[in-house]
Amino acid sequence: MIKLVAFDWNGTLLSDTQITLKAENISLKAIGVKPISLKKFQKTFDIPVTRYWDNLGFSKSFVKTHIDAIENTFHSQYKILAARARTRSGVRETLEWLVAKNIARVIFSNHDIPDIKRHLARLKIEKCITDVLANPGDGRLQIFNRHKGQKLENYRKQNNFKSKEILCVGDMCEEIEIGKEYGYHTVAITGGFNSTARLKAAKSDFLIHNLKDLIGIIKKLNK
Numbered sequence: 001m002i003k004l005v006a007f008d009w010n011g012t013l014l015s016d017t018q019i020t021l022k023a024e025n026i027s028l029k030a031i032g033v034k035p036i037s038l039k040k041f042q043k044t045f046d047i048p049v050t051r052y053w054d055n056l057g058f059s060k061s062f063v064k065t066h067i068d069a070i071e072n073t074f075h076s077q078y079k080i081l082a083a084r085a086r087t088r089s090g091v092r093e094t095l096e097w098l099v100a101k102n103i104a105r106v107i108f109s110n111h112d113i114p115d116i117k118r119h120l121a122r123l124k125i126e127k128c129i130t131d132v133l134a135n136p137g138d139g140r141l142q143i144f145n146r147h148k149g150q151k152l153e154n155y156r157k158q159n160n161f162k163s164k165e166i167l168c169v170g171d172m173c174e175e176i177e178i179g180k181e182y183g184y185h186t187v188a189i190t191g192g193f194n195s196t197a198r199l200k201a202a203k204s205d206f207l208i209h210n211l212k213d214l215i216g217i218i219k220k221l222n223k
């Protein structure tokens, strides 16, 4: 019986894959690196971000030299480009269905809380989200560590949900791996930050293309 749906934010609820890639490429250019394609981004992007830089072939000393330039350029560009980002298709319908069914909805994210809340208000979906479990501060924690799985697991315990009452949804292998680690049901959504091939290899319980496919999955699990 699913009682809580935990959504990833970037690339899952927010349609910001192209925006992120654009900001990435501006920051790569700032340090003298050629832009990458969407395909390469989806093939290499990971959390912690240091893994992504490894996948791009950056040496540790190169990262050390350029980390401030990469991060500062990325975040300033992302903020501008994401100002009018939309939700992914099916988000509103799915959230409203969950509200009607009294199934709790949280966001668990590597992004920072104030920025997520600003977007939720702008997109007029803040009332559909019960809680935001994310970075309290400057959004740099995810460079060296994964942390959002532990946040969700703490939230689960504090709110007395059983592991199998949780469905976690994300566009990256990270969310599938978190779900497997803690025993949640897992749904991967394609068209975000990771390639379909990587998502398939990570073996989520379900693989969807549109968020509204969640409704059928939950109906099936709650039968």
Ligand SMILES: [Mg+2]
Residues within 6 Å of the ligand: 008, 009, 010, 011, 012, 170, 171, 172, 192, 193
């Ligand atoms: Mg994501």
